Structures are given as structure tokens and as C-alpha cells.
Amino acid sequence: MAISDIVGGLADNPYFGAGAGLFGVGVLTAAARKGMQAGMILFRRHFMMTLEVSRRDKCYEWLLQWITNNTKHTQHLSVETKFEQLETGKVKTHFDFIPSVGTHFFSYKNTWIRVERNREPGSQGFNFEGQPFETVQLTAFGRDRSIYFDILERARKEAxxxxxxxxxxxxxxxxxxxxxxxPRERRPLESVILDENVKERIIEDVREFIATPDWYLERGIPYRRGYLLYGPPGSGKSSFITALAGELEYGICVLNLSDRSLSDDRLNHLMNVTPPHTIVLLEDVDACFVSREKPTEESSRAFEGLNRVTLSGLLNMLDGVVSAEARLLFMTTNHIDRLDPALIRPGRVDVKEYIGDASDYQLKGIFRRFYANVDDALAEKFVQKIRNKRSKVSMAQIQGLFMFYKESPRTMIDEGIDRLFNQ
Incomplete structure (x- = not known):
């Protein structure tokens, strides 16, 4: 029997014809599915653009908040509760509704954008801060990246x-x-009364440092500046740094060297990732390290095992090979004699200023600050009575006294000073 006869017989068989038809439909369907998948991949590759932002990125919270503020049809929301302290002293509660995990859509400049917020499932999906690992993906038609630059810039400005x-x-x-x-209301620089010309000297030096980065670069000098404010407690060291940050429109990075989780490596890393336009503040550095030149048995026992940061690690952070550039650092201490000389040498501490007990200049200044409409004779009387009672007094003590006599300067002089020093 010829092969043509066999093929002809199969063609006339209805069972074979039905099977071949189903097979053909299956092949065509699979081919169409593969073609659609390949076409979608090519379409996304050439006609769509995706931006991914992880929680680790600085703009993550900015972007979520901007999407919340600029989209009105998001139906799946997560709530974040925030508190704001008003000038009256009351606390106001804010509820911020941000897009929850899932898919959302919004339109921006006549372009539809798909937002997909993803979260890693399970216990492994949390970082060391206890926050879940998350990403936000924005997908839009077109190849113009400027739309994403525009969104991120707007989100940054609004934040x-x-x-x-x-x-x-x-x-x-x-x-x-x-x-x-x-965020705290900026403290006016005028509210901190230091001795004559001390405040002006520091501010002038800081502003000169900020304004001359090229001068340091041209001479091969590391662009960083260190300040040490030393003096008795309550003299206004920390208050001045807070007011200075407000004057410069800077933030403050408070670093606690006594933190048991802080090591030399982590200290160096933190100093290299400080937020821009911030002052790094190390308070009471004498309470963390003992001078190597004048150690005592009592002080050595007191500081033994207090923290994991070594003096060598701190010195390398301040002026080592990997120490940060473009850095503005302030240290405070009540006992400069307890500090190791290597810690406060030039290059690590460039400016030292003594902030001492209240001088006559400061006493007059703070008196006029609290009681603006009094004559000079009353201010002189106040200073004279303070000096008759005590030769040394801190600004914190004086400010605490004024808090009891907000509107009564004469009563404060006649009764308050006696009560303060007779306690």
C-alpha cells in the first residue's frame, strides 16, 4: 500500500481529524501566549519605564507622603500617627494616610503611573531596626526620565x-x-547670653569655615572644623550650640559615646554618613575617657567597661585616614583638665572657648532679656545684689530664678535673690 493511500485514509478518519484539530488549536494558543509574553516584554522594555525606591533610600518616606498628598483615589491606605507640639504647649495629633501594600494608580502631567508597594513576607522581612523591608515601584509609559526627577524633586521640596x-x-x-x-522651633541666638564677644567670635569662625571650602581644597587641608566649649555646668554650652544650629539652619546629630552598642567601626561609619547641613555634637566627653597622662586608680575603675569606643577609635574618627570631610563638630566638657591632650590638639579641636559662670555683662544681658522695659539702674541693682550674695553663679540658676518672677523684677530683686541663695 502506498504512503499516499495511508495518509488519505487517515484524513478520512473522523477521530484523527478531531485530534489533529485540537492539537493544532493547542499549538496556536501556546504560540499566541508566548508571542504575547514576548511582545509585553519588548513593549515594557522599549515603551515603559520603572523606578524602584527601597526603604533604605532617603526619599522613600518623601515619595509615599507625596503620593498621598497628590492622589485622591487611592483606596488602600495605611495610617501613620504623628504628634506636633504647638507654641501654646499643647500637642496636636496628625493622621497621615499613605498608600498601603499593593497596587495603586494615579495620573501626573497627563501620564498614568502605576504604583506598586511591596513588602517582604515572614519574619525574615524585617531589618535590624524592626522595620519591614519594602520597595515602591513606579511604572509609567514613555522613556522620559524627567517625569521621575520631577516627582522626586517635588516630594523633597514638600517634605x-x-x-x-x-x-x-x-x-x-x-x-x-x-x-x-x-522638629523643634529654632531657638533665637539672642536668647543665649554669653560673655562679651564670645558668641560673636564663634559665629564668625563657623561662617568663615562654611563659606571657604575651596580654600581648604586648594591647600590640601581636610575640610573639617572642631570646636570645644568648656566650663562649669549650667553656663549655656549646649544652649548656644542649639541656637547656633538654628541660626545656620542646620540640624544637630547628637552622638552618645557611652552607648554600649557603639564600636569604633560603627562610630567611623556614622561620622561618614551624617545628614548634610548638620552639626555633630559630642556632649560631656570628659565622662567617656580618662587622660592617659594623668590617670588615677579611682577614675580608671569608674570608666572600666563603660563603653566599647576606645580613645584610639575616637582620635581616628576625628583626624584619621578615613575621617569624614565637610564636617562641623562641637564637643562640650565640664572638666577640660580630664581630657587627653591628643583629643584636643589642633586638627581635632581647632577652636576652644571657655564658657564660664555668669559675668556682670551676662547678668545685665539676661535681666534685660526677661524684663525689656526696665531702666539701667534696676539692672545695676540686680547685678550688685547678686555679687553681694555670691561671686560665682551660673546662668541656669539665674534663669530658674526669673521663672518664678516673670512679671515682677522688683520683687525678684527684693525677695527672690535672698530666697535663691538661702536655700
Whole structure:
């Protein structure tokens, strides 16, 4: 029997014809599916653009908040509760609704954008800060990247606009800096009364440093500046640094060297990732290290095992090979004699200023600050009575006295000073 006869017989068989038809339909369907998948991949590759932002990125929270503020049809929301302290002292509660995990759509400049917020499932999906690992993906038609630049820039400006006129405080958390508390109202520089010309000298030096980065670069000098404010407690060292940050429109990174989780490596890392336009503040450095030149048995026992940061690690952080550039650092201490000379040598501490007990100049200044409409004779009487009672007094003591006599300067002089020093 010829092959043509066999093929002809199969063609006349109805069972074979039905099977071949089904097979053909299956082949065509699979081919169409593969073609659609390949076409979608090519379409996404050539006609769509995706931006991915992870939680680790600085703009992650900015972007979520901007999407919330500029989209009105998002139905799946997550809530974030925030508190704001008003000038009256009351606390106002804010509820921010941000897009929850899932898919969302919004239109921006006549372009539809798909937002997909993803979260890693399970216990492995959390970082060391206890926050879930998340990403946000934005997908839009076209190849123009400027739409994403525009969105991110708008998100940044809106986020920073909320903090205009306020001082941001940062504290070390893990391997990065986290904003600590709500933004604070800037403290006026005039509210901190230091001895004559001390405040002006520091401010002038800081402004000159900020304005001359090219001078350091041209001479091969590391672009960093260190300041040490020393003196008795309550003299206004920390208050002045807070007011200075407000004057410069800077934030403050508070670094606690006594933190048991802080090591030399982590300290160096933190100093290299400080937020821009911030002052790094190390308070009471005498409470963390004992001078190697004048150690005592009592002080050595007191500081043994206090922290994991070594003096060598701190010195390398301040002026080592990997120390950070473009850095503005302030240290405070009540006992400069307890500090190791290597810690406060030039290059690590460039400017030292003594902030001492209240001088006559400061006493007059703070008196006029609290009681603006009094004559000079009353201010002189106040200073004279203070000196008759005590030759040394801190600005903190005087300010605390004024808090009991807000509107009564004469009563404060006649009764308050006696009560303060007779306690």
C-alpha cells in the first residue's frame, strides 16, 4: 500500500481529524501566549519605564507622603500617627494616610503611573531596626526620565517645606541616623547670653569655615572644623550650640559615646554618613575617657567597661585616614583638665572657648532679656545684689530664678535673690 493511500485514509478518519484539530488549536494558543509574553516584554522594555525606591533610600518616606498628598483615589491606605507640639504647649495629633501594600494608580502631567508597594513576607522581612523591608515601584509609559526627577524633586521640596524654620535633631540608630522627636522651633541666638564677644567670635569662625571650602581644597587641608566649649555646668554650652544650629539652619546629630552598642567601626561609619547641613555634637566627653597622662586608680575603675569606643577609635574618627570631610563638630566638657591632650590638639579641636559662670555683662544681658522695659539702674541693682550674695553663679540658676518672677523684677530683686541663695 502506498504512503499516499495511508495518509488519505487517515484524513478520512473522523477521530484523527478531531485530534489533529485540537492539537493544532493547542499549538496556536501556546504560540499566541508566548508571542504575547514576548511582545509585553519588548513593549515594557522599549515603551515603559520603572523606578524602584527601597526603604533604605532617603526619599522613600518623601515619595509615599507625596503620593498621598497628590492622589485622591487611592483606596488602600495605611495610617501613620504623628504628634506636633504647638507654641501654646499643647500637642496636636496628625493622621497621615499613605498608600498601603499593593497596587495603586494615579495620573501626573497627563501620564498614568502605576504604583506598586511591596513588602517582604515572614519574619525574615524585617531589618535590624524592626522595620519591614519594602520597595515602591513606579511604572509609567514613555522613556522620559524627567517625569521621575520631577516627582522626586517635588516630594523633597514638600517634605523639607514642613521643617522650614525648625531644627531637626538626629540620633544614631543602627548604622544610620534617625530623626529624634518632632522638629523643634529654632531657638533665637539672642536668647543665649554669653560673655562679651564670645558668641560673636564663634559665629564668625563657623561662617568663615562654611563659606571657604575651596580654600581648604586648594591647600590640601581636610575640610573639617572642631570646636570645644568648656566650663562649669549650667553656663549655656549646649544652649548656644542649639541656637547656633538654628541660626545656620542646620540640624544637630547628637552622638552618645557611652552607648554600649557603639564600636569604633560603627562610630567611623556614622561620622561618614551624617545628614548634610548638620552639626555633630559630642556632649560631656570628659565622662567617656580618662587622660592617659594623668590617670588615677579611682577614675580608671569608674570608666572600666563603660563603653566599647576606645580613645584610639575616637582620635581616628576625628583626624584619621578615613575621617569624614565637610564636617562641623562641637564637643562640650565640664572638666577640660580630664581630657587627653591628643583629643584636643589642633586638627581635632581647632577652636576652644571657655564658657564660664555668669559675668556682670551676662547678668545685665539676661535681666534685660526677661524684663525689656526696665531702666539701667534696676539692672545695676540686680547685678550688685547678686555679687553681694555670691561671686560665682551660673546662668541656669539665674534663669530658674526669673521663672518664678516673670512679671515682677522688683520683687525678684527684693525677695527672690535672698530666697535663691538661702536655700
Amino acid at each position: 523639607l517645606h514642613k521643617d522650614v524654620g525648625k531644627t531637626l535633631m538626629y540620633t544614631a540608630f543602627g548604622a544610620d541616623w534617625r530623626q529624634f522627636g518632632a
